Amino acid sequence: MPGIGRTGRPAAALAATAAILLVATACGTGSGSSGGAIKIGASLPLSGPVADASKPAYAGYKLWLSQLNDDGGLLGRKVELKVLDDGFDQNTVVSNYNRLISQERSDLLLGTFSSKLNLPASAVAERNKMLYVEPSGGAEEIFTRGYDYLFFAQPSTSLDLPEQFVQYIKSLPTDKRPKTAAYPTQDDPNTDVTIDVFRKELTKLGVKSVYSEKYSPDTVNFDSIASSIARAKPDLIVHGAVSSDGAGLVKALQKQDFSPDLMFQTNSPSLTQSYPKAVGEKNTEGIFTTTAWSPKADYPGNAEFVKAYTAANGSAPTDDSANAYTAGQVLEAAVKAVGSLDQDKLADWLHKNTVQTIVGPLKWDKRGVPDGDMLLAQWQNGKFEFVAPEDQKTVDTVINPKPGWS
Structure with a gap:
């Protein structure tokens, strides 16, 4: 991670x-x-x-x-x-x-x-x-x-992490793609790069950034961030999360009664034991993340x-x-x-x-960087499912739009 x-x-x-x-x-x-x-x-x-x-x-x-x-x-x-x-x-x-x-x-x-x-x-x-x-x-x-x-x-590495989700957005008909996106991220050498790539690639697909802010790793209260995002009303949230901050933002968005049509978070949703307990199992529904590994x-x-x-x-x-x-x-x-x-x-x-x-x-290059593919996952019906690439899929459907909070 x-x-x-x-x-x-x-x-x-x-x-x-x-x-x-x-x-x-x-x-x-x-x-x-x-x-x-x-x-x-x-x-x-x-x-x-x-x-x-x-x-x-x-x-x-x-x-x-x-x-x-x-x-x-x-x-x-x-x-x-x-x-x-x-x-x-x-x-x-x-x-x-x-x-x-x-x-x-x-x-x-x-x-x-x-x-x-x-x-x-x-x-x-x-x-x-x-x-x-x-x-x-x-x-x-x-x-x-x-x-x-x-x-x-x-x-x-981080530069390749957005690829599967960006390809999913690209695969959608133009009129079905999100029009706007919010990019909150923890100030972190990994998520900084990842979110920057997300923003650049999605902008190329016509997705306008309406919110982009970093927060300290020490942040535990996400109410002000969630309030700003809710006012911007993005169709998509791409969150550069590291650990418990992923659940923290979800709970703060629930307080604002704002749920985007699409939501992607790095890292946090892959904590398959603690994440659903923190946000409520039903509130995981439709949330995307990228992982390196599939149990299947x-x-x-x-x-x-x-x-x-x-x-x-x-x-x-x-x-x-x-x-x-x-x-x-x-x-x-x-x-x-x-x-x-x-x-x-x-x-x-x-x-x-x-x-x-x-x-x-x-297999690694001279820098110690491997040349492989990450996996795109989505929470569906309380299960952590894989939706891309094709040879690693555990389900054939993708939830879009994401349902509202429970």
Whole structure:
């Protein structure tokens, strides 16, 4: 999933940052040399405003680790994962990765959650010449720095995220397309880029912008934003949401008794457990989002992942769960193929090879950017359905217009 604005909680407020150590006990029988456990380090915002999204991601990491050790670990050694809580603070995430590298002596790294955090965290990894596979964080600026050790474990980045929805609007007869749109967005390196692309592409299709504003990541009251949108009366709302802010805006729009004909939100609607609880299941009806993963996709290991995750956690996996699991798959594939922990060899192998994952085959360019397609999803009858691309559809119909709030 995607990243955030320029402000965060003061580092001092996180002085008691939690360190969570997962130690798997299986003894590996692989081809590597014997020795102590291989240490993997990661940081996640397990507290703070996006905890509802990052906790499922953490569960995805834990499931991957458990299965990895059950299968013999890496290089004949068991694998440990140490996760530090960064509270969604940029200073803290930098401190955490420095600690994981210099003090904890991590052999390998896995990325954190959001573009806001992966932007500085990946710089720490690059400076230390360590492979950095990130499960979320598709902001374009992350991949324009010429990094050699950075790899994104989703099918595509922020620039491509709008494509499926824009194509849907383009497919409509001209007189059925929305005439006006509102573009509220969290100030975030991922959503900033995504919403800008949405606005430009939809403008080309004749959709006039009647509202476009950014809000702070710390925003919890969306009443004034919703009031301004309601006064503008857009046919379409395209919301650059990150986590709970998606539900926050929906509830504020309900207070205004304003419901657009079409509504798209990044990220938030894919939180399939917390989002419908927050807004009310009936109020999810017709809302669009884009995801990297489908639980029904026919990729190797995907059905097994869904079954195992649900059994372990008592709930179905989210997009964030799958992306974290995928990052683990990418790291695992590289280590097993190379047969060592040599960071240069691992990065070189990933630049030259395709990895089969539960989000599909991933192959990267020199920037660490994969070349794949995102999925367009829509809430229908209380279910998270997929409406594009054609080969990933779970339903044949698209709800348009969206019904009013219940």
